[in-house]
Amino acid sequence: MADFNAIAKQFTDFYYATFDSKRDALQSLYRPHSMLTWEGSPIQGDTAISTKLVELPFAKVVHKVTTLDAQPSSPSVASLLVIVTGLLLVDDSPNPLQFSQVFQLIPDGGTYYVLNDIFRLNYGA
Amino acid sequence: MADFNAIAKQFTDFYYATFDSKRDALQSLYRPHSMLTWEGSPIQGDTAISTKLVELPFAKVVHKVTTLDAQPSSPSVASLLVIVTGLLLVDDSPNPLQFSQVFQLIPDGGTYYVLNDIFRLNYGA
Incomplete structure (x- = not known):
């Protein structure tokens, strides 16, 4: 599965770098039938997903991938x-938040789009 | 997506109750082409997955679903x-461990099997 791991690494490097620098550019990764569940809220379609991501209430954000x-x-x-x-x-904030995120990537003309995206913060016990 | 949520709840209730009481009975949920990635280690096939789960080095385990x-x-x-x-x-242990787990469930003759299973413990910052 080395190939899949390489694609996953390339995708997440790009995704989080874009999220952290110019969130509005993420829209092109989604399609009208794409789904995002953000902290339990379901959102469908590239336009609505982009709006949600752009409107998240933080100005600066940095993702650090652990696994x-x-x-x-x-x-x-x-x-x-x-x-x-x-x-x-x-x-x-000096206190990083733990998160888990799942993507399903679908091949589309030499690249991939995001069909499924589920994001959750993980709070401690 | 109410129906999907109900199926997901029913599946996870059953999965974790079985995991916590008779782990060897989980094998029937997987197929020969099913994949488990357990803490980064890839395992393929119902038999190998069942062996991995049964041999995990803990005697008693309880899963509590947060989200x-x-x-x-x-x-x-x-x-x-x-x-x-x-x-x-x-x-x-008095210290619960945080985990994230993803399943892809495939319909199969009125029930579902697990094609994908990815498990990770989440360690703090």
């Missing part, structure tokens, strides 16, 4: 599941 | 993605 796993998600197309756990540094 | 999200994962079949975050209480 990254990938698996092929279909026997018939080269789609893949990517699961990330990591830390979110928001604005100038 | 549960689900999304349909395909435009053509009624498969779904399930992401769980929660706490793992292992043996008699």
